[in-house]
Amino acid sequence: MLRKTSKIIVRYRAAFVLIAIFLLILSGYGITQLKFESDLSKQLPEDLQAVKDYETLQNEFQSGDVAIIIVKVKSIEKGGVYDIRDPAVIQSIYELEQRLKQHEYVTNTMSIADIYIQALGRLPKNDGEVKFVLNMLPEEAKQGLISSDYRTTILIASLTREKSSQALMRVYDEIQKDIDNVNFPQNVEAVQTGTVGITYKILALLQSDLNITMGIAFFVVGILLLYFYRSPIKALIPLIPLILGVTMTLGFMGLLGIPLDMATTTVGAMLIGMGIDYGVHVTNRYYEERRKGKSIEEAAEEAIAETGKALLGAALTTIAGFAALSLSILPSLQRLSITLIMGLGLAALNAVVITPAVIILEEDLMKKIKGHYEVPEIRSYSGFIAKGFYKLGKTVRDHPMQFLGVALLISLITAYGVTQVTTEVRLEKMIPEGIPEIEVMKDVRYEFGGQDEVDVIITAEDVRDPSVVRAIHRFEKQIIADSYYNNVFESNSIADIVINKYGYIPDDKEKIKEALEEYQGQGMVNDDYSMTIVQFKGNFMGVRQEQFREIMRYFEEEVQNADLPAGVEARVAGESYLNYVLDSLTNSELGRISMYGTLFVILIVLLLFRKPALSLSMITPMLLGAFWTVGYMGLAGIPFSQTLAGIISMIVGLGVDYGMHLTHRFLEEMGEGNPHPIITAVQGVGPGILVGALTTAGGFLALLAGELTPIHDLGKTLAVGIFASMLAAFIVTPALLQLKYGKQIGGGGDEE
Known part of the structure; x- marks a missing residue:
């Protein structure tokens, strides 16, 4: 099937290029429609009670x-x-x-x-x-x-x-x-x-970070490709379809109304990092076939047909990992899932369809300039890199158990870090230290007691009832009495308005009504007097994450145990409380989407290869890479945020690719009767994996150029995840394959 498809792609390559150009023009318009989003309530489900209460504050109390x-x-x-x-x-x-x-x-x-x-x-x-x-x-x-x-x-x-x-x-x-x-x-x-x-400041940084990180990602990836391919023109070959894929993705985001938020702003640099891998593998396989003496059409067809199998599996598993994000109840992760799936699909499609057309065009141009076709020699298949992968393949083949022992040792070291990971979702913590808007908030908190707000919505048949007002007064004073614990600096309620007028709370409902009607400040009751709010101000957001959680839990417990008349209800609300709700959901969603992402990837691998023992050689490095990455987060003090909530699912989806490429090449060599398939697989696919990992990590590390803290953290974590997955694939996948097929292919000896 793929071989027939490869012939069609090569034969009608000009038509596919024209279609790509049309989509590129359409995407250009879509990019002009992109919008940025920083509203916290848009990161939570609309039907969540905390979001409904937040909207009530806006609509009923202005x-x-x-x-x-x-x-x-x-x-x-x-x-x-x-x-x-x-x-x-x-x-x-x-x-x-x-x-x-x-x-x-x-x-x-x-x-x-x-x-x-x-x-x-x-x-x-x-x-x-x-x-x-x-x-x-x-x-x-x-x-x-x-x-x-x-x-x-x-x-x-x-x-x-x-x-x-x-x-x-x-x-x-x-x-x-x-x-x-x-x-x-x-x-x-x-x-x-x-x-x-x-x-x-967050909105401004989102816009600047998108442009800066994408630019640096392209630059880093371009430099790495230039080193490995030794020619600016050849380095452009895998870049051109990638540029098309990223541009189309951003354009379609604008056309579909998907905003750029704290999560999706990273998509440009992420797609550059991940998408280049596909083009690199197609390009490397093409050059490998050319060195064997095949014509440009035959080499292109072989690259599409053989690499396409692995790329199809790699794309499906990566998409499966990202698809788990769509199961989250957090809208930001759902949007990120749609964007990444769309982007990776376009990157893989462009790599398979556009890359051969670009390669053949480059070869034809070189022939016109030099008068003959020139078999390319790229750095990754020569010199110390080629020798290094040969030695690696040979050593893994001869000592598989020792390599598995190394993987176990790394796992033991990172296990402690896994226990130290925490979460942080407060928007204020997304901005790095030194920004004026954040620095002066320290003055607000430490000099003026803080201006963060927690609201309690009180609902009753009529909140002007004297018994309701007295209950509000008792509740308010009880909270103020615990200010040493809850960091409350001041409070405001209808009870305060009434007491300020009369010096006490009268039994006459009409007097209470008169006091509220005379009040000139912010509205404290809604139009039909069925709701009122109690406002508490203090330093809630500037404290440590665990202390913030304790303060919000304190408000929840006090509201739940409040001494209110029958039929009167109270609920915690406000932006500070929304941050707490988002934190709780991020913690619960983290485990859920990570589990689903892992299961989806495992299922795809099993369906593609249908051999549990063989699938283990791909699944194990994937799991180890994710485990080592989470351990690194704990050791480095990087918390899970709304941006990093799907990181495990992402790394699982990405990490399985390397083991899949090695395993697919191993099976191909073993099926052709190669007596040393482990060595050939590592030597043949290893350079492509290395180039892909370096360019992918380079794209991710470009996120360090952004100013927002979670974007920094995402870049570092994804880069570590890529290297961890690559390392796990190189030391675990060949070792497991050798243990499984060692007797069948021969367990050692020098390569003849």
Whole structure:
């Protein structure tokens, strides 16, 4: 079947190239339609209760984004301001507030300037007035506005929730323009952060990381190919179909409406790393057949027919590993699954269909230039590389048990690392240290108690009922009493509104209604008074991952055990809680999709080869490669994130390829009567595996050029996974084949 197909591909290669060009043009349009996505709620299933509650906050209580602006004394240069209490600083903050209030999406602002307007009816004119008003404030109120060293203060702008990434970036740019247009005194700077600032930075880094990592991936892969093929033109041969495949994938993502998020942004560099492997194997087999004296058409047909079998199996197993991601309930992993399957399918198809056409075109051009066909000599099949693989094949054949012992030793070393792996999904932790938006959040947390928010939604027949308001008050005070444990800094509820008006909670429902109607702040009840919220602010996201989980579990337990009247319900909600839910789902999904991915790959291998003992030679290195990689993650302190949740399934799908290529070549040589099939298989396929692994890892390591932490981690982990899988294949697959077929083919001796 493949041999007939190979003849068709070679004969009608020009037609296939024209089809590829048409798809390339279509993909160009699709790329212009690509969108970026950073909304946390879009990474979770829509029918999840936490997501529904999050939407309730947006729709019923106009809970939106928060822009936090830190105003601080950044230096002590002569002639400038040294104290944030300087009247000129307060004047600048007030001016910034007025600018912000002109935007339709700003619902409320709060700063130290508001205190002076309320107390004096105007801004302070001198240092005496500044200190007089501050000294009247309760200590906890002062701590929430100004740092203990009087060098930092905070301005908070509450915003309506922006649904699209483009709108959020516009909001950030407009607020930044307002900041830039305010003339702050010398030595003073204002830095934007909060959910808007952090999300903006993530979106900006997603876009830059996509372009940078793809560019570097192509460069690294190109340099490696140039070294092995010794010619810029020949190095382009496996690159051209890869470029087509990556471009088509990104184009189809735009046409299908698949956004680029924390997971799918890596797809460009990943496809470059993985897809080059297919073109390399086809190209290497073609050159091997040419060295045997076959014509260009015969060599192309043989490369497609023989390599195509292994490539088909490799593509199917890799796709099977990635298909497991589609079973996840996390939308980001589902999108990544679709993208990678589509990308790998296109990469494999282009490698088989376009590569022969490019090779033959290059040979024909060289003939016109030089007057004759020239049998190519590539570096991977000569010199120390060829000798090294010959010795490796011979040594594995003669000492299979020792090689299996090496694999066992590596497994024992990495076993400890497996026990140390954890998870981290908080978006704030995705940005590396040193970014201004993250650095100033440290000031927010350690100087002002934190501005992270956890909301508790209370539902009742009528939340204005005095018994409900009293229950809310009890619950709120109980949480505040545990602030040493839960990091809560302040709270807000309808109970506070009522107490602020009357000094107590009256039994008269009408009085409670009157207090709520007079309240001018953020809406705390919905239109039909069936829901209200209790807001808790503090440092929840800046703590260690385990402490973050403990705080969120604390809120869940307190809500579950809250002393509420009959018929009244409470649920934890908000963005901080969504991060916790995502963390829990990532942990559970990690094991599930890894198990399914492994089972899918094993099933594909068994169906293709139908011999359990033979399949073991491919499956074992795959499992070892994945195990060693997870061990490395634990030892290196790399956590599983939403980006890395499918890493095991990916490595399993990729890692089986190397063992499959070795096993397929071994069977081919043994079927032709080769007395030393182990040596020939390692010597013949080994260089292609090495080139493929180096270029694949090179593509993955290009992700290190990105700034987002999980993209860094993904690049390192996938590169280690590729090398681990390659190493496992070289030392385990030939050893297992030798133990299985050693008596049949001869267990040792020199090659004749």
